[in-house]
Amino acid sequence: MTADTASENVLDVASLTGPAGRPAIFDVSLGAPRGGLTVVLGPIHSGKTMLLRHILGLECAERGTITIDGDDLDARGESEAVLRRARSRTGVVFEGAALLRRLSVLENVELPLLEHTDASPKQARELAHWLLEDVGISANEDMMPTELDRAEQRRVALARALALRPPLLLLDEPTSGLDSHAASELDETLSHLQQWGGFGIVILSHDVRYAFGHPGRVHVMVGGSIIESGDGETLRHSQHEIVRRLLDRRGVA
Amino acid sequence: MTSLPPDVLPDGVPNVLLDPRTTGSQRAAAGATGRFVSRSRLAIGALYWFAWLSVSRRAAVGTGVRREFENLGVGALRLVASSAVLMGLIATFQVAAQLAQYGAQSVSISAIGWFGARELGPIAVALLVVARSASAIAGELASMRANAEIDALRAMGLDPVKYLIAPKLAALFFALPFLTIIADGLIVLGGLIGALAVLGFGTSFFFETFRGAFTLRDMAIGLFKSVTFAFVIIFIAADEGLNVESRVTAISEAATRAVIFSVVGVLAADTVVNAVFYFIPRLL
Numbered sequence: 095m096t097a098d099t100a101s102e103n104v105l106d107v108a109s110l111t112g113p114a115g116r117p118a119i120f121d122v123s124l125g126a127p128r129g130g131l132t133v134v135l136g137p138i139h140s141g142k143t144m145l146l147r148h149i150l151g152l153e154c155a156e157r158g159t160i161t162i163d164g165d166d167l168d169a170r171g172e173s174e175a176v177l178r179r180a181r182s183r184t185g186v187v188f189e190g191a192a193l194l195r196r197l198s199v200l201e202n203v204e205l206p207l208l209e210h211t212d213a214s215p216k217q218a219r220e221l222a223h224w225l226l227e228d229v230g231i232s233a234n235e236d237m238m239p240t241e242l243d244r245a246e247q248r249r250v251a252l253a254r255a256l257a258l259r260p261p262l263l264l265l266d267e268p269t270s271g272l273d274s275h276a277a278s279e280l281d282e283t284l285s286h287l288q289q290w291g292g293f294g295i296v297i298l299s300h301d302v303r304y305a306f307g308h309p310g311r312v313h314v315m316v317g318g319s320i321i322e323s324g325d326g327e328t329l330r331h332s333q334h335e336i337v338r339r340l341l342d343r344r345g346v347a
Numbered sequence: 348m349t350s351l352p353p354d355v356l357p358d359g360v361p362n363v364l365l366d367p368r369t370t371g372s373q374r375a376a377a378g379a380t381g382r383f384v385s386r387s388r389l390a391i392g393a394l395y396w397f398a399w400l401s402v403s404r405r406a407a408v409g410t411g412v413r414r415e416f417e418n419l420g421v422g423a424l425r426l427v428a429s430s431a432v433l434m435g436l437i438a439t440f441q442v443a444a445q446l447a448q449y450g451a452q453s454v455s456i457s458a459i460g461w462f463g464a465r466e467l468g469p470i471a472v473a474l475l476v477v478a479r480s481a482s483a484i485a486g487e488l489a490s491m492r493a494n495a496e497i498d499a500l501r502a503m504g505l506d507p508v509k510y511l512i513a514p515k516l517a518a519l520f521f522a523l524p525f526l527t528i529i530a531d532g533l534i535v536l537g538g539l540i541g542a543l544a545v546l547g548f549g550t551s552f553f554f555e556t557f558r559g560a561f562t563l564r565d566m567a568i569g570l571f572k573s574v575t576f577a578f579v580i581i582f583i584a585a586d587e588g589l590n591v592e593s594r595v596t597a598i599s600e601a602a603t604r605a606v607i608f609s610v611v612g613v614l615a616a617d618t619v620v621n622a623v624f625y626f627i628p629r630l631l
Contacts, residue, residue, distance in 0.1 A: 150502040181504040192499030194510060195487075196411045209505055254503075 104128045104163055104262045104294035110148060112155030118144045119318040122158070126294045128261065131310030134298045134320075137340065141318035142298040143189075146266050150186060151177040163261050182210045185255030185293070189267040191247040193239035199250050200226065200235040206257045225253040228290075230283055245276040249283070256291060263293045269301045277303070302341055305329055314340065389508065389589070390582055396506070396513030397520070411514040419480050419515065420522025424529070427475055431530040434471055435459065435537020443546055452546050456553055459538035460560030468531040469569045470617055472523060473576035477609040481584045484515060485605030488588025489598040497589070512585045519577040527573040531566060572620050579612040 105126040111117050119141040126132040136142050147153045149160055151167065160167045162180050193202045203222035207213045213221065226235050229249040239247055248268065255263060268284075269277040288295060297304055305312055306326035314322040314329065314337050322329060322337045329337055400412060442455035488511060491497050500507050535557065542548040587605040591597045 147498070152498050152502055178504045181502060184502075186499070186502055188495065188499045188502075190494050190496065190499075192494070192496040194411070194500075196414050196514065198410070201410060205505065205510075206503060 102127055105149065105296060106161040107149065108159045110155055110158030110160065112148055112158070113144070113153040114156045117156055117318070122320055124313050124320065124323070126262065126296045128294050129288070129292045130294055131308055132294070132296045133304040133310060133312045134296065134315050135300070135302070135305055135312055135340065136315035137300055140315045142315055143266060145315070146264060146298055149264065150184065151180060182258055183260050183262065185258065185260035185263040187248060187251045187255050187265045187268060189270055191239070191251040193247060193250055195238065195240055198236050198238055199231065199242065202239065202250060203254045203257055206254060210258055222257065225257055226250070228287065229253045244271050245280065248280065256287065259291060261293050263295045265295065265297045267299050268297060269299065269303065305341055386586055389586055392508040393512050393516050393582065393585070396509040397516050399509070400513055400517050412517045415514050415518035416522055419476065419518050420525055423476055423479050423526060426479060427472055427526045427530050428533055430471065430475055431468070431533035432537040434467060435463070435534035436541045438462065438467060438534070439538045439541035440545070453548065453556055455546070456538065456542055456548070456556040457560035459535060460557045461565060463534040463538070464531045464561065464569045465565040466569070468534055469527050469572040469576065470613065472526045472530045472573060473580065473613045474610060476523060476526070477580055477606060477613060481580055481605045481609040482602035484581070484584035485588035486598055486602040488585060489591035489601045492589060492591050493593065493598060512581065516578065516581045519581055520574060523573040523577040524570045527570060531569065568624065572617060575616050575620060576613050579616050580609050583609045583612050
């Protein structure tokens with residue numbers, strides 16, 4: 095499945111089975127090209143979030159390797175220092191945005207800059223301000239996250255994820271809870287930002303909108319395994335009944 | 348892009364504490380010893396990051412402390428103020444009623460003097476803050492854990508103890524003594540109202556008797572207690588909130604347990620402090 099060489103990929107997952115002791119994903123291999131778009135498509139509880147947790151070092155794997163930006167992480171568990179380095183090069187937008195409630199929108203975006211770089215508070219503030227403008231939030235950056243709606247929260251989380259200019263951006267269910275208009279606006283912002291930042295994007299979603307209409311590779315995950323990979327056209331002619339059902343909007347997705 | 352600073356701590360000092368890679372069953376298997384270790388780490392981590400907060404000039408977390416102070420401290424002001432006046436009244440009546448048969452009602456004024464600042468003020472404020480905030484703190488952390496927000500913080504390389512618990516601890520370290528000083532004053536006011544309106548003493552007599560019994564050292568001991576209580580409240584509420592199980596009712600149960608154990612914890616800490624001062628009289 096990972097035909098591309100490691101240097102072209104910003105993320106490589108090889109034969110990943112985990113978590114240790116109670117595996118929920120089995121022998122998953124995939125690669126995400128630098129500056130490209132990779133989609134992991136699957137119904138809810140298919141193991142997408144578990145895959146994300148492994149990539150982020152939140153779970154110990156039983157077998158397999160994860161390579162982020164050329165750095166091998168032993169998926170069976172890594173020291174905090176190694177994880178910390180990997181995390182500073184991975185931007186992530188969680189389904190629930192996960193913004194700190196006691197900090198304002200602007201302060202949330204400043205946080206990774208203050209934590210992971212030696213930027214001065216003033217520099218961090220300027221950069222955060224600029225990032226928020228870039229994701230389309232400018233008027234209300236002194237508001238608290240709870241005052242924003244779901245789409246705006248996700249945009250703030252996106253600004254925070256991009257604060258360290260990571261080569262890899264992970265998005266978990268970016269469209270869940272958004273109407274189709276807000277979802278396509280978010281997609282536009284993403285592709286605009288990608289042109290500027292050149293980061294590789296991995297989207298984990300059950301939303302079939304990500305199956306078609308982009309040049310990226312789609313991996314279909316069902317029951318913890320990747321059962322089909324390819325572009326939209328390949329998937330449309332998949333041998334797997336479950337893939338065709340998933341792509342059919344009336345189907346199980 | 349600027350370079351990464353080296354880890355502030357040796358690998359895993361407070362960081363291992365909330366390691367989400369530890370599964371629920373591992374946590375259960377760790378048993379009492381494991382819980383003791385993880386709680387010690389929580390306590391040490393919280394104090395470490397409190398110390399870091401007090402010297403750091405990094406703006407974002409600092410404003411978090413200010414908002415926690417507004418929430419935990421300033422928000423409790425009305426509750427504490429009204430309760431303190433009432434407690435001053437009650438204490439005066441109770442002592443006066445007990446001592447009436449000896450014709451020694453005026454001792455109730457002295458009692459306010461030596462008991463108010465040293466015992467009644469700090470313990471009442473701590474219990475009021477528990478009633479108002481312990482369940483909120485535990486509930487907030489528990490819901491963050493249930494929504495995987497705590498994991499999200501870790502995934503971004505942000506230590507949850509540093510960003511969620513240390514600001515609360517820092518805020519309460521200031522808020523509780525601050526509320527205690529206000530309560531001490533208002534307990535005296537309540538006592539004054541009782542002495543004037545009901546017991547029929549004069550203002551100057553009240554303050555003379557009061558000054559004879561009140562010492563600043565009592566107040567200092569009271570403030571020392573309130574700092575101890577602040578730590579106990581945050582530690583217990585945070586421990587309950589962060590170790591919530593993944594069940595539907597678990598969040599409300601964690602909030603309830605946080606209140607119960609905080610009350611017991613505050614009273615236990617008070618007993619210990621009192622015992623220390625009782626058995627080592629030189630400290631008095």
